[in-house]
Amino acid sequence: MKEIGASLRAALLERAGEARKSAYCPYSGFAVGAALLCGDGTVYAGCNIECASLSPGNCAERTAFFRAVADGQRKFAAIAVTGGPQGQEPTSFCAPCGVCRQVMREFCAPDFLVIMTDGQEEKTMTLEELLPMAFGPDNLIGE
Ligand code: THU
Numbered sequence: 001m002k003e004i005g006a007s008l009r010a011a012l013l014e015r016a017g018e019a020r021k022s023a024y025c026p027y028s029g030f031a032v033g034a035a036l037l038c039g040d041g042t043v044y045a046g047c048n049i050e051c052a053s054l055s056p057g058n059c060a061e062r063t064a065f066f067r068a069v070a071d072g073q074r075k076f077a078a079i080a081v082t083g084g085p086q087g088q089e090p091t092s093f094c095a096p097c098g099v100c101r102q103v104m105r106e107f108c109a110p111d112f113l114v115i116m117t118d119g120q121e122e123k124t125m126t127l128e129e130l131l132p133m134a135f136g137p138d139n140l141i142g143e
Helices: 006-020 060-070 098-107 137-141
Strands: 030-038 043-047 076-085 113-117 122-126
Touching: 006 030, 006 043, 006 060, 006 076, 006 113, 006 122, 030 060, 043 060, 060 076, 060 098, 076 098
Parallel strands: 076 113
Antiparallel strands: 030 043, 030 076, 113 122
16 A cells, blocks of 8 residues: 555645535535545645535535546545534544545545544545445456
8 A cells, every 4th residue: 555644644634624614515514625635746625515406416525536637637646535514623534425436436546545534533544445346447448
């Protein structure tokens, strides 16, 4: 597994916390922020964005990915995610939903890192741990 130093992990979590302040989540009241580290060192932030008709809403992680991909980025090293009730500091780990894991699978290697915090401790897992035996691009277009 590729390592990311403690200070970079902390900086990414900090950036995710900043992005979380922009969350638009009037329906769930659950605010999430994400900070995506690209292969070239650039960081893209994202927040969740909800919608009155519910299904068009987007998670923080995918907001960050779609911003980055739309900007031409294709290589990704890690994403930091933090979430919890809006207006409060997070007290539990916010693990990416299944849809976001699948989007990560589209663009990332199995050793892509997902960095989470419950406000006290940090937990880092690989994409392969979060989404084992995944269906992905190689199933359709080869390696
Ligand atoms: N949400 C995220 O943005 N990321 C996650 O990892 C989990 C859930 C959002 C979706 C929705 O706006 C709110 O949190 C409640 O599910």
